């Protein structure tokens with residue numbers, strides 16, 4: 001599976017109309033990006049690879065979070081993401097979220113290209129924590145992503161980095177009624193973060209081998225199971241609409257096919 005698939009996933013394109021580009025193709029950034037493979041090509045001591053995240057050699061996983069001044073995950077969002085991710089992983093000492101540094105607002109942009117986001121990620125990812133802990137990176141950003149058409153709530157790349165566009169999520173969930181708005185926004189943040197974390201650990205076919213074929217051919221990197229959090233339509237307006245409607249929004253659960261992929265890799269089967 002030496003697949004050159006260190007792609008930029010265009011996640012949760014929130015539509016303004018029915019002709020939205022919510023199915024924007026994955027932008028293949030081509031080979032050569034960093035990020036762990038599963039073909040033995042990575043250093044066994046590397047703390048930031050799918051193998052490190054999933055298998056037990058590193059007994060814990062740290063999600064290092066760097067936030068732009070003024071934004072942060074809402075209360076409870078991290079717990080929801082960890083609650084979805086942790087059961088898949090062989091981490092005797094669990095998964096933890098650590099907010100590392102606050103990025104000055106002056107360093108943030110109103111409009112981000114991929115190069116901008118990647119530069120900030122490289123600048124701020126410190127691989128915190130003990131050397132035996134696996135670690136991946138989350139940027140929590142203001143501004144909006146302008147690399148592609150559509151409204152992008154989050155991106156992941158390199159099996160190491162993800163970025164959440166907090167202002168954009170706020171814009172998408174702001175249509176909820178006041179009494180439920182905070183809950184809708186919280187669930188939207190959690191779903192985006194969980195989805196992106198799934199890409200970071202290697203889902204779908206990125207590059208974790210699939211236990212059974214379930215990659216959506218039209219949306220590479222995503223599952224064909226509409227009930228799983230790795231489904232592409234989490235990129236679309238129905239996701240937020242469902243949350244706003246109440247009760248019909250997503251769970252944060254990975255589908256059984258994605259869970260099986262991780263389990264097979266975790267257990268070496």
Ligand SMILES: [Zn+2]
Nearest residue numbers: 009010011222
């Ligand atoms: Zn995605």
